[in-house]
Amino acid sequence: MLFIPFLNKSENLPESAVRAVPLRIISLHAPIKMAVSTRKCPACGQWSNWSQNPDDKCEHCGSILDPQGLRARQLQEEEALRQKKNLNIALIEIYPYDSSLTRFGKRIVQGFQLTLMGIISFIIWVVTVLAG
Numbered sequence: 001m002l003f004i005p006f007l008n009k010s011e012n013l014p015e016s017a018v019r020a021v022p023l024r025i026i027s028l029h030a031p032i033k034m035a036v037s038t039r040k041c042p043a044c045g046q047w048s049n050w051s052q053n054p055d056d057k058c059e060h061c062g063s064i065l066d067p068q069g070l071r072a073r074q075l076q077e078e079e080a081l082r083q084k085k086n087l088n089i090a091l092i093e094i095y096p097y098d099s100s101l102t103r104f105g106k107r108i109v110q111g112f113q114l115t116l117m118g119i120i121s122f123i124i125w126v127v128t129v130l131a132g
């Protein structure tokens with residue numbers, strides 16, 4: 001009875017297929033257990049549990065298990081921050097001493113720039129998703 005919400009698409013399937021559903025749900029849990037793996041520590045050479053995370057440390061000596069992965073992630077974060085900063089610098093500034101007409105003009109330019117940034121951010125996001 002619990003599985004009825006999952007069966008919307010399989011109304012035309014024979015009864016044997018319906019009975020197989022609970023078994024399929026149980027088998028979905030198997031890959032989660034297998035996600036934990038081991039990795040050899042680069043500092044002491046012992047094997048430690050590793051959850052594919054660059055932050056994970058060796059159980060024996062406390063060294064980072066994947067220094068290259070951690071470094072790569074840091075570089076990625078720095079690059080993302082740098083790109084964000086560059087986009088902010090490109091935005092025209094409005095000063096308190098600007099006349100109302102100047103402010104109005106600058107607001108229009110800002111609106112245009114923000115639209116452009118949105119498009120650029122979207123392209124970066126698409127490239128990131130495709131590359132990842």
Ligand SMILES: [Zn+2]
Pocket residue numbers: 041042043044045046058059060061062063
């Ligand atoms: Zn170690």
